[in-house]
Amino acid sequence: MQLSKETKDIQEQLGHYCQTGQLIKPIVGAKLERLPHYRRLVFNVIKDSLSSAYPLTKSLIGDEKFYQLCFAFFSTHACKEPQVYKMTGEILTYFKEHDVLNLKSEFPFIEELMLFEWTEMEMYMMADLALPKAKKSGDWLHDILVLNPESRLLDFTYPVYKVKPNQLLKEKAGQHFCVAYREKNTGKIYFIDVSPLVALIISAINTGNKLHSIFDELNQSGIKLNEEQKDKIVAFLKSESSLVLGFIH
Amino acid sequence: MIDLNGKVGLGFRRDLSEDLLTTNGFKPSFVELAPENWMNIGGYWKKTLDKIVLQYPVICHGLSLSIGSPDKLDFAFLKDLKLFLDQNNVHIYSEHLSYSKAKNAHLYDLLPIPFRQDAIKHIVERITIVQDFLERKIALENVSYYTPVAAEIDEATFISEIVNQANCNLLLDVNNVYVNAFNQQYNAKEFIKNLPLNRVKYIHMAGHEKIEDDLIIDTHGQDIIDPVFELFDFAIKHLDPVPVLLERDFNIPQLNTLQKEINALENICAKNWNLKHAAI
Ligand SMILES: [Fe+2]
Numbered sequence: 039m040q041l042s043k044e045t046k047d048i049q050e051q052l053g054h055y056c057q058t059g060q061l062i063k064p065i066v067g068a069k070l071e072r073l074p075h076y077r078r079l080v081f082n083v084i085k086d087s088l089s090s091a092y093p094l095t096k097s098l099i100g101d102e103k104f105y106q107l108c109f110a111f112f113s114t115h116a117c118k119e120p121q122v123y124k125m126t127g128e129i130l131t132y133f134k135e136h137d138v139l140n141l142k143s144e145f146p147f148i149e150e151l152m153l154f155e156w157t158e159m160e161m162y163m164m165a166d167l168a169l170p171k172a173k174k175s176g177d178w179l180h181d182i183l184v185l186n187p188e189s190r191l192l193d194f195t196y197p198v199y200k201v202k203p204n205q206l207l208k209e210k211a212g213q214h215f216c217v218a219y220r221e222k223n224t225g226k227i228y229f230i231d232v233s234p235l236v237a238l239i240i241s242a243i244n245t246g247n248k249l250h251s252i253f254d255e256l257n258q259s260g261i262k263l264n265e266e267q268k269d270k271i272v273a274f275l276k277s278e279s280s281l282v283l284g285f286i287h
Numbered sequence: 288m289i290d291l292n293g294k295v296g297l298g299f300r301r302d303l304s305e306d307l308l309t310t311n312g313f314k315p316s317f318v319e320l321a322p323e324n325w326m327n328i329g330g331y332w333k334k335t336l337d338k339i340v341l342q343y344p345v346i347c348h349g350l351s352l353s354i355g356s357p358d359k360l361d362f363a364f365l366k367d368l369k370l371f372l373d374q375n376n377v378h379i380y381s382e383h384l385s386y387s388k389a390k391n392a393h394l395y396d397l398l399p400i401p402f403r404q405d406a407i408k409h410i411v412e413r414i415t416i417v418q419d420f421l422e423r424k425i426a427l428e429n430v431s432y433y434t435p436v437a438a439e440i441d442e443a444t445f446i447s448e449i450v451n452q453a454n455c456n457l458l459l460d461v462n463n464v465y466v467n468a469f470n471q472q473y474n475a476k477e478f479i480k481n482l483p484l485n486r487v488k489y490i491h492m493a494g495h496e497k498i499e500d501d502l503i504i505d506t507h508g509q510d511i512i513d514p515v516f517e518l519f520d521f522a523i524k525h526l527d528p529v530p531v532l533l534e535r536d537f538n539i540p541q542l543n544t545l546q547k548e549i550n551a552l553e554n555i556c557a558k559n560w561n562l563k564h565a566a567i
Contacts, residue, residue, distance in 0.1 A: 039357075039409065040405055040408035040409040040412055041357055041405050041406060041408075041409040042403075042405045045357075045401050045403055045405050045406055045409075045437065046357040048401055048436060048437045049355075049356070049357045049386060049389055049398075049400070049401065049436075050357060050389045050390050052389070052398055052399075052436060053386075053388075053389025053390060053392065053394055053398065054389070054390070056394050056396065056398065057392055057394060065436055065437070066436070066437040067401075067435055067436060067437045067438055068434045068435065068436045068437070069433075069434040069435075072433040072434035072502070073434065075433050075502075075504065076396065076398065076433065079396050079504075080394050080395065080396045083395040083396060084395065087395075115392075116390065116391050116392035116393075117392055117393040117394075117395075118391070118393070119393065120323055120350075120351035120361060120364045120393060121323045121324070121326070121327070121351070122323065122324070122395055123324075125393065125395070162330055162331070163328050163329070163330065163332070164328070164329055164330070165327050165328060165329040165333075166329030166330065166333060167329070188329075220330055224331065225330035225331030225332075225334070226331075
């Protein structure tokens with residue numbers, strides 16, 4: 039490398055200062071009173087991007103704690119993503135391992151709330167996936183149902199996707215399923231609450247199983263559905279035209 | 288390829304997308320966008336991007352290349368970048384002569400590089416690699432800075448040595464020259480005259496904010512002030528026609544205010560460059 043160790047050290051010192059606000063030693067030839075502007079400008083980018091990615095989390099814990107969390111994250115974690123919006127996803131992995139503000143004991147659902155907010159953002163921005171070829175009409179029971187490739191089946195311990203954050207403290211830990219998908223025309227992300235049974239059926243459809251054989255398998259494993267229940271499931275799939283895109287005969 | 292020399296474009300922000308895509312008479316000659324905000328995306332904003340690319344010539348101005356960084360170049364990023372430039376028919380790609388990454392941590396802002404000989408060699412080597420990889424010349428911008436860091440040579444020499452040795456282009460940000468001349472107390476016109484002006488292929492113009500008696504911050508959040516227009520008028524007298532960009536990132540005003548600034552820039556271009564053309 040052409041760069042001398044001394045120059046490299048100086049550059050890294052300034053970088054470290056911007057990241058942490060701490061100066062290990064004075065930076066050669068720099069006006070010390072000007073350095074806080076860099077620190078401020080850098081941290082503003084972080085605060086603003088995280089605030090717009092996690093508005094619910096921010097309003098739940100309040101601005102002060104939220105900014106403390108941003109600070110703890112950015113000052114101890116080396117951000118890997120060259121794209122700022124992707125950087126906002128890095129706080130999730132950080133937060134899994136580091137809860138310096140003890141937020142999880144106060145808000146047991148907070149990690150899931152952040153995951154929900156990130157999922158919405160990430161799915162809204164994610165690159166387009168090619169639409170599989172599917173026929174517009176077909177047999178709901180005996181054809182393969184083609185699901186929107188831009189969809190995900192999610193399970194949560196707390197219903198973070200349907201209950202307002204300030205009401206979540208009243209919720210007990212449980213099992214909550216939803217399907218998230220990106221609607222083709224508007225690009226909006228929808229989170230549809232589904233029962234554990236429908237979640238199971240959707241994941242079976244995703245692996246290429248036809249509905250009638252899914253029902254058979256459920257039957258064999260002791261989950262017996264009457265005709266009305268089966269009709270309801272088909273009606274639900276029919277109503278979600280942005281989730282079920284068509285048929286393969 | 289449309290000739291953008293002497294034309295005035297606008298920095299593309301998401302809040303401006305509807306105005307730029309409706310037929311309301313507001314149509315800058317080109318738009319500039321940061322590839323980092325638009326690459327690897329889909330959905331609504333990808334559709335918007337596709338429409339923009341159909342309706343406007345697009346120039347790219349990057350944020351995360353970190354050409355002056357002590358860290359290694361990020362080839363995965365460069366690969367995505369090249370694909371983005373190719374897919375969107377982008378002919379001009381510029382970046383900042385600064386660094387935004389150290390010790391493998393992105394800092395998402397532009398830090399000043401020590402004006403030193405070893406930094407020159409380091410950056411020249413990296414520009415060469417980047418230009419080879421992207422299979423195009425890049426333009427590097429003189430950035431605003433609020434303190435020099437471990438400088439051993441002057442800024443104009445630093446910039447000139449780099450663009451000359453690396454055989455790359457220069458993006459002259461006139462507002463940054465003004466901001467730096469004020470903050471570091473040097474003569475802006477002298478500074479411009481000391482740059483390799485034959486390498487200037489693109490110009491940026493913007494507003495700034497004076498936050499202390501002796502400090503201006505380059506915010507891109509205000510209207511362009513008259514002394515910066517005057518410096519622009521001075522600078523382009525020494526240049527061949529190139530594209531000129533109005534950068535406005537915050538505090539975005541009414542369209543007619545933006546249009547007035549665009550018109551003012553176009554008039555200065557016409558005054559200086561049309562005369563020059565007539566004389567040839
Ligand atoms: Fe600029």
